Amino acid sequence: MSAVLDTPLLSVRKLTHRYGSRVACRDISFDLHPGEVLAIVGESGSGKSTLLNCLSGGLPVERGVAFYRDRKGLAHDLGSLQEQDRRHLARTEWGFVRQNPRDGLRMRVSAGGNIGEPLMMVGARHYGDIRALAGDWLARVEIDPARLDDSPASFSGGMQQRLQIARNLVTAPRLVFMDEPTGGLDVSVQARLLDLLRALVADLGLAVLIVTHDLAVARLLSHRVLVMQGGDVIETGLTDQVLDDPQAPYTQLLVSSILEG
Amino acid sequence: MYVSVTGGERAIAAAHRQLGQARRGDPAIPELSIAQIKAQMTLAVDRVMQEGSLHDPDLAALAIKQARGDLVEAIFLLRAYRTTLPRFGTSEVVKTAAMRVTRRISAIFKDVPGGQVLGQTFDYTHRLLDFSLMDEAEGQGQEEEASRRAAEAVPHPMPGIAAVLDGESLLEAPGDADAGDGAAVADLTRRPLEFPAGRDLRLQALARGDEGFLLALGYSTQRGYGNNHPFVGEIRQGSVAISLVPEELGFPIEIGEIELSECEMVNQFAGAPGKPPQFTRGYGLAFGENERKAMSMALVDRALRARDLGEPVDGPAQDEEFVLYHADNVEAQGFVQHLKLPHYVDFQSELDLVRSIRARFADSDHDGEGEQA
Amino acid sequence: MTSATPLAGYSYAYLDAQTKRMIRRAILKAVAVPGYQVPFGSREMPLPYGWGTGGIQLTAALIGRDDTLKVIDQGADDTTNAVSIRAFFQRTAGVKTTTRTEEASLIQTRHRIPETPLQPGQILVYQVPIPEPLRWLEPRESETRRMHAWAEYGPMHVKLYEDIARHGEIAVSYAYPVMVEGRYLMSPSPIPKFDNPKLHRSPALQLFGAGREKRIYAIPPYSDVRSLDFQDHPFRIEPHGHACALCGSTDSFLNEVVMDDTGKRMHVCSDTDYCTTRRDHLEQGEAAE
Numbered sequence: 013m014s015a016v017l018d019t020p021l022l023s024v025r026k027l028t029h030r031y032g033s034r035v036a037c038r039d040i041s042f043d044l045h046p047g048e049v050l051a052i053v054g055e056s057g058s059g060k061s062t063l064l065n066c067l068s069g070g071l072p073v074e075r076g077v078a079f080y081r082d083r084k085g086l087a088h089d090l091g092s093l094q095e096q097d098r099r100h101l102a103r104t105e106w107g108f109v110r111q112n113p114r115d116g117l118r119m120r121v122s123a124g125g126n127i128g129e130p131l132m133m134v135g136a137r138h139y140g141d142i143r144a145l146a147g148d149w150l151a152r153v154e155i156d157p158a159r160l161d162d163s164p165a166s167f168s169g170g171m172q173q174r175l176q177i178a179r180n181l182v183t184a185p186r187l188v189f190m191d192e193p194t195g196g197l198d199v200s201v202q203a204r205l206l207d208l209l210r211a212l213v214a215d216l217g218l219a220v221l222i223v224t225h226d227l228a229v230a231r232l233l234s235h236r237v238l239v240m241q242g243g244d245v246i247e248t249g250l251t252d253q254v255l256d257d258p259q260a261p262y263t264q265l266l267v268s269s270i271l272e273g
Numbered sequence: 274m275y276v277s278v279t280g281g282e283r284a285i286a287a288a289h290r291q292l293g294q295a296r297r298g299d300p301a302i303p304e305l306s307i308a309q310i311k312a313q314m315t316l317a318v319d320r321v322m323q324e325g326s327l328h329d330p331d332l333a334a335l336a337i338k339q340a341r342g343d344l345v346e347a348i349f350l351l352r353a354y355r356t357t358l359p360r361f362g363t364s365e366v367v368k369t370a371a372m373r374v375t376r377r378i379s380a381i382f383k384d385v386p387g388g389q390v391l392g393q394t395f396d397y398t399h400r401l402l403d404f405s406l407m408d409e410a411e412g413q414g415q416e417e418e419a420s421r422r423a424a425e426a427v428p429h430p431m432p433g434i435a436a437v438l439d440g441e442s443l444l445e446a447p448g449d450a451d452a453g454d455g456a457a458v459a460d461l462t463r464r465p466l467e468f469p470a471g472r473d474l475r476l477q478a479l480a481r482g483d484e485g486f487l488l489a490l491g492y493s494t495q496r497g498y499g500n501n502h503p504f505v506g507e508i509r510q511g512s513v514a515i516s517l518v519p520e521e522l523g524f525p526i527e528i529g530e531i532e533l534s535e536c537e538m539v540n541q542f543a544g545a546p547g548k549p550p551q552f553t554r555g556y557g558l559a560f561g562e563n564e565r566k567a568m569s570m571a572l573v574d575r576a577l578r579a580r581d582l583g584e585p586v587d588g589p590a591q592d593e594e595f596v597l598y599h600a601d602n603v604e605a606q607g608f609v610q611h612l613k614l615p616h617y618v619d620f621q622s623e624l625d626l627v628r629s630i631r632a633r634f635a636d637s638d639h640d641g642e643g644e645q646a
Numbered sequence: 647m648t649s650a651t652p653l654a655g656y657s658y659a660y661l662d663a664q665t666k667r668m669i670r671r672a673i674l675k676a677v678a679v680p681g682y683q684v685p686f687g688s689r690e691m692p693l694p695y696g697w698g699t700g701g702i703q704l705t706a707a708l709i710g711r712d713d714t715l716k717v718i719d720q721g722a723d724d725t726t727n728a729v730s731i732r733a734f735f736q737r738t739a740g741v742k743t744t745t746r747t748e749e750a751s752l753i754q755t756r757h758r759i760p761e762t763p764l765q766p767g768q769i770l771v772y773q774v775p776i777p778e779p780l781r782w783l784e785p786r787e788s789e790t791r792r793m794h795a796w797a798e799y800g801p802m803h804v805k806l807y808e809d810i811a812r813h814g815e816i817a818v819s820y821a822y823p824v825m826v827e828g829r830y831l832m833s834p835s836p837i838p839k840f841d842n843p844k845l846h847r848s849p850a851l852q853l854f855g856a857g858r859e860k861r862i863y864a865i866p867p868y869s870d871v872r873s874l875d876f877q878d879h880p881f882r883i884e885p886h887g888h889a890c891a892l893c894g895s896t897d898s899f900l901n902e903v904v905m906d907d908t909g910k911r912m913h914v915c916s917d918t919d920y921c922t923t924r925r926d927h928l929e930q931g932e933a934a935e
Contacts, residue, residue, distance in 0.1 A: 099796055122811060125804045132803035139810055139876035161811050281729040352690040357656065465685040465860035468788045594786055604695045604858045611696025614727055618720045618757050618916055621901055622819035622838040633814045
């Protein structure tokens with residue numbers, strides 16, 4: 013498979029996942045291109061987190077197909093990927109920012125160690141270089157580099173989240189999965205984080221698959237949006253178009269509730 | 274002139290002589306006999322056989338005598354001996370339903386077919402030291418006679434309590450608790466434990482595990498660390514026949530009888546998608562009258578099934594690796610006590626390291642001062 | 647010491663043939679995958695777990711009538727446990743024993759590698775308490791097995807990074823982790839880091855036995871064994887700057903011996919055979935003059 017300019021990074025066709033007899037997501041299909049940010053929005057129970065988990069390896073792909081195209085242009089079938097290969101992709105090409113930063117950080121390891129670990133996992137063996145790069149990244153996510161040796165337990169929630177982002181981006185991934193990255197943060201802290209994310213995503217040309225219940229987050233960060241309800245995609249399109257002119261009644265409901273809220 | 278410490282051999286020989294003397298004690302006092310230990314310290318013998326994983330009351334009594342009453346040391350002696358024994362094969366499954374019962378109780382029903390038979394138990398004794406036992410004269414003949422008569426009146430075979438719940442399918446079937454793939458029972462003494470462990474290996478590890486450890490873990494579940502609301506469905510004690518199918522014969526023959534204590538716990542009901550709730554089981558089995566062990570084992574067995582039953586694992590008794598890796602007191606006592614062995618080479622390395630780090634620390638302090646000045 | 651008749655009523659070297667076969671199979675597997683911990687059905691032995699049952703089982707499975715056995719603990723032949731283990735094999739195998747490293751075909755050791763370089767054909771059996779190098783970072787065996795399977799050793803590198811950040815140096819002085827043939831992370835048993843260089847490309851076969859934890863692992867002769875470090879904080883051994891008070895050696899591992907209440911100390915070789923041999927040569931040298 014040769015690399016074509018406009019070839020999608022991630023191709024999903026009719027992805028379906030069930031928990032026993034309950035269908036969590038049904039016949040989901042979409043493409044994600046390099047540098048594109050796609051928001052999956054919906055209320056809780058819509059199936060958006062299940063979808064994210066199926067694509068990032070937390071759940072198996074049982075029905076439907078999902079392909080990921082790596083740096084060399086090779087396509088990987090995520091449904092039949094060996095665990096070893098999945099972990100290799102996760103180390104070298106992906107990132108995963110979790111809602112609760114404590115789930116995505118090593119709380120007993122210093123900030124520098126947290127950012128350095130992904131580098132060491134791909135073979136970095138120069139302490140000074142690792143430390144310098146970690147310091148750079150701290151500055152980049154607006155944390156004082158003097159806190160390099162501090163434990164994240166001493167950081168505020170917003171700082172912990174920014175540290176998690178640095179830990180995920182330090183290996184220059186091509187695709188980052190994000191699960192409600194601003195959930196649980198104060199509104200003002202959220203705004204700062206979103207600005208930071210927007211700048212980083214643009215600078216690094218990242219492709220992002222972000223799950224959120226917050227349309228404002230989708231509006232700020234994403235190029236396209238997938239609206240889910242009860243396991244189905246009920247509307248999709250360019251973010252501004254969908255949010256300014258929602259077609260489906262459910263989307264209209266969602267949009268109008270932000271205005272009122 | 275310094276001469277390094279030699280004579281380790283002589284030191285060990287001297288230590289062994291001293292130990293031998295201490296074991297015998299004052300020669301004016303009659304020596305303990307194996308027969309006495311077997312007959313009058315039965316529960317100690319039962320425990321040593323259980324955790325030693327070897328049913329031989331004489332050898333267990335010998336081990337207790339040799340170990341000066343230290344049961345963990347005696348268990349070790351028996352295990353080491355067991356390693357040298359040839360194996361003929363595996364017995365047929367023991368039929369506890371056909372047990373000649375001397376004691377049988379149930380806490381879940383007031384009256385049960387076959388009745389509640391107290392048998393011999395400390396349960397309802399008042400824990401008052403009986404100073405009459407300090408005399409070595411014979412006595413208590415009347416009590417013995419009464420209990421022997423009681424034993425004769427017990428129905429045989431004794432119907433099981435589980436059958437009462439089974440009638441309404443209220444209790445999961447015994448096979449439901451296992452992987453149920455019909456594979457042969459694994460042998461913990463022949464191969465190392467790997468995780469996740471099947472129920473057969475778990476039960477074997479619990480059977481030979483330290484009674485104190487399991488008692489504490491079982492207790493912890495009752496206090497909320499992974500509670501599964503246990504009830505004693507049935508406890509029975511008595512003798513069962515052991516059968517074996519020798520290769521040469523091709524049919525089972527009885528090779529003897531042993532005393533067993535069996536505990537079936539009935540626990541909180543679970544349900545699964547498509548299956549209505551049922552009471553679940555915990556199982557314990559021990560040699561002789563080791564009832565407390567059988568009960569502790571049943572509590573921990575049920576706790577360890579948490580993952581299989583889809584329950585959250587939040588108490589230490591439910592943590593398979595934690596329980597099974599630390600249950601064996603032969604392993605535990607070995608590793609704890611090995612700290613007495615010389616470790617001076619590693620300690621030397623640590624000394625050097627600490628000194629080095631402290632020197633670096635002191636240096637950086639001096640650097641700081643230099644800059645300020 | 648010359649050989650004697652082994653103990654009647656027991657198998658040669660105590661273990662039955664089936665058990666020896668099982669252990670030998672585990673050894674072969676271990677040698678085939680250098681540094682990988684092979685689970686084995688460790689038996690209860692007459693010595694307690696923690697006292698070297700893993701090493702003893704390895705030795706018992708390998709030893710034969712033509713072997714010469716050396717047993718050391720902390721580098722010395724006469725520490726009580728080494729004496730006890732040597733006596734065990736004298737009783738159960740009637741095997742020839744020696745204190746001379748050069749004369750031994752099989753050396754069982756606790757916590758040291760002999761100073762005298764080993765030769766092709768020699769076997770070094772290490773007693774191992776905790777075979778898993780990741781154990782202090784991850785208590786669960788189920789998890790560490792996965793880490794080895796996928797060569798995901800991040801937490802170990804992070805630990806070393808943290809040491810440098812906090813202490814200015816890697817704060818591991820014994821059981822210093824190594825990579826074997828670039829694939830498996832391994833604990834060399836609690837030998838001082840001073841001994842780590844001897845693991846690399848040794849002509850001898852190195853076998854590691856953990857009886858209580860039930861694992862065997864191996865470094866075949868001439869294998870590549872590298873101590874973990876960073877390019878700008880390379881593994882190194884600080885010269886201790888002392889000399890052995892008995893033989894004058896400055897490049898062997900020395901133990902501090904406390905002489906009196908005032909804390910006066912002297913340093914002595916931990917390897918008693920090495921020290922004795924040096925002293926003999928010195929005396930001969932003096933006698934010749």
